[in-house]
Amino acid sequence: MSELQQPARDGQTVPAGGRPVLLSARGVTVGFGSKLILENLDLDVYRGEVLGFVGGSGTGKSVLMRTILGLTPRRAGQITVFGQDLDSATPEQRNQIERRWGVLFQQGALFSSLTVKQNIQVPMREYTGLSQVLMDELAWLKLELVGLPRDAADKYPSELSGGMVKRASLARALALDPDLVFLDEPTSGLDPIGAAAFDNLIAKLRETLGLTVYMVTHDLDSLHSICDRIAVLGERRVLLAGTIEDMMASDHAWVKSYFRGERALRRV
Numbered sequence: 001m002s003e004l005q006q007p008a009r010d011g012q013t014v015p016a017g018g019r020p021v022l023l024s025a026r027g028v029t030v031g032f033g034s035k036l037i038l039e040n041l042d043l044d045v046y047r048g049e050v051l052g053f054v055g056g057s058g059t060g061k062s063v064l065m066r067t068i069l070g071l072t073p074r075r076a077g078q079i080t081v082f083g084q085d086l087d088s089a090t091p092e093q094r095n096q097i098e099r100r101w102g103v104l105f106q107q108g109a110l111f112s113s114l115t116v117k118q119n120i121q122v123p124m125r126e127y128t129g130l131s132q133v134l135m136d137e138l139a140w141l142k143l144e145l146v147g148l149p150r151d152a153a154d155k156y157p158s159e160l161s162g163g164m165v166k167r168a169s170l171a172r173a174l175a176l177d178p179d180l181v182f183l184d185e186p187t188s189g190l191d192p193i194g195a196a197a198f199d200n201l202i203a204k205l206r207e208t209l210g211l212t213v214y215m216v217t218h219d220l221d222s223l224h225s226i227c228d229r230i231a232v233l234g235e236r237r238v239l240l241a242g243t244i245e246d247m248m249a250s251d252h253a254w255v256k257s258y259f260r261g262e263r264a265l266r267r268v
């Protein structure tokens with residue numbers, strides 16, 4: 001299936017509906033040994049949207065994210081990001097793509113031996129030749145952006161609360177002013193107030209920075225409050241992609257029990 005039609009600005013492609021596609025996956029197949037996790041999976045992420053990615057535990061949400069990031073090999077399929085097919089990208093093009101995305105891994109994945117400021121500066125060191133003075137200024141700016149005080153800069157991850165670790169990890173994901181951010185369960189482990197505050201932060205950043213957000217989540221509140229669209233992973237592929245209303249209207253057994261089950265109804 002390809003709804004992709006003509007190239008648009010920035011090398012992105014425009015689907016039949018006219019929305020620029022920032023990331024597209026076609027026919028993606030990933031397996032480990034004899035176990036197939038994803039098979040012939042298709043997905044589009046539109047520019048400027050918050051896409052929530054859901055699915056039962058172990059269905060392959062993290063595997064798909066890692067495959068898109070090039071950390072897990074795929075057996076088949078094509079992934080295009082910012083209009084560039086990842087397989088045919090030269091090392092220089094690949095480098096350019098990586099500079100334009102930021103990643104918040106599950107559990108934050110900050111380096112424990114580095115301070116928050118040093119963590120934020122890891123991508124800056126890897127991809128830019130900025131001076132230390134400039135990197136310090138930028139790190140403080142990123143801290144402010146995610147709502148952390150300046151004195152968090154010199155703390156180590158073990159000295160931070162769970163919510164602060166998430167924010168520091170987000171600051172690192174934003175280090176290079178990305179166009180696209182990948183968030184793997186950003187609100188897991190946060191209390192409902194902390195989770196809501198984090199959702200608000202993501203919504204605000206999308207609004208002010210024009211970010212596109214790819215967010216793996218189990219959090220029904222996030223799905224309802226900040227996601228423009230939701231993609232459901234199951235049976236090794238994207239079962240359904242659409243708005244929350246589309247999810248609520250679906251008769252697929254898993255989608256129905258997730259969005260209209262007892263737990264979902266309790267939040268109303």
Ligand SMILES: Nc1ncnc2c1ncn2[C@@H]1O[C@H](COP(=O)(O)OP(=O)(O)OP(=O)(O)O)[C@@H](O)[C@H]1O
Nearest residue numbers: 032037055056057058059060061062063064216218
């Ligand atoms: N490197 C690997 N080697 C072998 N199997 C793997 C590897 N990485 C993931 N898997 C398997 O792939 C499947 C999907 O894992 P994944 O972590 O993507 O699930 P998930 O949908 O993100 O689950 P959860 O919601 O619980 O985080 C699991 O069965 C997992 O054991």
